Amino acid sequence: MSDQPANLREQALEEAALWFASLQDEQVSEQERQAWQKWLAESVWHREAWAKVEQIDREFHQLPTQRSFQALQSAGRSRRQFLYGLAGAAVALPFAWHQRDILQAAWTPGTLHQTAVGERRQLALADGSQLWLNTNTLITVDERAARRQLFLLHGELYLQSAPETQALRINTDYGSVDMMNTELNIRLGNNSAHLAVTTGEARVQLAQDTTPVTVAKKESLAFNQTRSVLTEGISANDEAWRKGYLVAENMRLEDFLKALGRYHSQGWLKCSDAVANLRLIGHYPIADTRKVLDTLAQSLPVKVRHITPWFTLIEDNRNISHS
Known part of the structure; x- marks a missing residue:
């Protein structure tokens, strides 16, 4: 049913995934089974979503364990990506997107560096600048060109430029960032990039806008190819990941799991609606x-x-039920 609204299709897939999880419990009650049967009978969308969840489960069981983990690692962890994976491409698309990034890197000038899901690395550039790569990151570094350049193809990096060195440019699909005597963090999302300047300043040139944007110390910029939003302040997590922590400052559990999921190499993390709004405070080792x-x-x-x-x-350990 390709003409059904995407949000309704996504909702049906999420509900199907949660029902599938509940029915795996050895202590599932007869009332829960009856509630699942009622849900299944309510809509053809529910039945289609359930069939797709079962199909993906079969496909992952047919894959060797390491390959199934790698498939999820390459896919990213966003809710939309996973649910569209359930829609029939969860096995094929992750490998396709990973190969696309590798192919793009092969045609990008410079030396390739990458990290796996859950891995972090620190590198030293030729001029003494320090570079950190966060989980699931792919970059190339070209220091031979007249203008030193980094190409961030996937993931997140933190760069601390050495003093008294020439300007360096970070290129992304959304635009370029020029910096000198600067410390900054830049992270790629599904449809935009997020820049946080810790020290100094940076100048951002959007891919399809001729007006540059200057980002000063302790400022953040969210941008895509055509638009940008500048805000005062930076997130603690723009720096904390280098030290091995995820910082929760009154963070919702659902949001926390999305952030933690970037470092989780063993599949998809999800919470039920009943506990999604629980709040967390603290530093958690990634x-x-x-x-x-x-x-x-x-x-x-x-x-x-x-x-x-x-x-x-x-899920809620006080009342595990869909009724």
């Missing part, structure tokens, strides 16, 4: 996401269930 999940189970009224090798569900 090197061991399993340990973080265990901490959540100890500090919040939630239960962590590893449904399959690629799906972990966090």
Whole structure:
């Protein structure tokens, strides 16, 4: 039913995934099974979504474990990406997007550097500048050109330029960032980039706009190819990841899991609606996401269930029910 609204299709797929998770529990009640049958009978969209969830589960079980993990690693962790994966391309598209990035890197000048999901690396450039790569990041570095350039193709980096060095440019699909005697963090999203300047200033040139934007110390800029939004202040997480932490400042559990999911190499993290608005405060080590999940189970009224090798569900441990 290709003409159905995308948001309704997405909602049906999410509900199907949650029902699938609940029915894997050995303690699932007969009332829950009846509620699932009622949900299934309510709409043809529900039945189509359920069939697709079962199909993806079969496909992941047919893949060797390492390949199934790699498929999810390459896909990214956004809710929309995963749900569209459930719609029939969860196995094929991740490899296609990963190959696209690698192919783009092959045609981009410079030396290739990359990190896997959950991995972070620190590099030193020829002039002494320090470069950190966050999880699941792909860049090339070209220091032979008249203007030194980095190409950020995927992920996130933090760059601390050495003093008294020539200007350096960071290129992205959304535009370029020129910097000198500057520290900054830049992260690519699905449809935009986010820049945070810690020290000094940077100048951003959007890909389809001739007017440059100057970003000063402790300012942030969200931008795509045609528009930008400048704000005062930077997020603690623009710097904390270099030290190995994810900072939660009264963060919703659902938002926290999306952020943590970037470092989780063992599939998709999801919470039920009943616990999505629980709040977290603290510093959480990103090197061991399993340990973080265990901490959540100890500090919040939630239960962590590893449904399959690629799906972990966090839900209310006081009343696990869809009724």
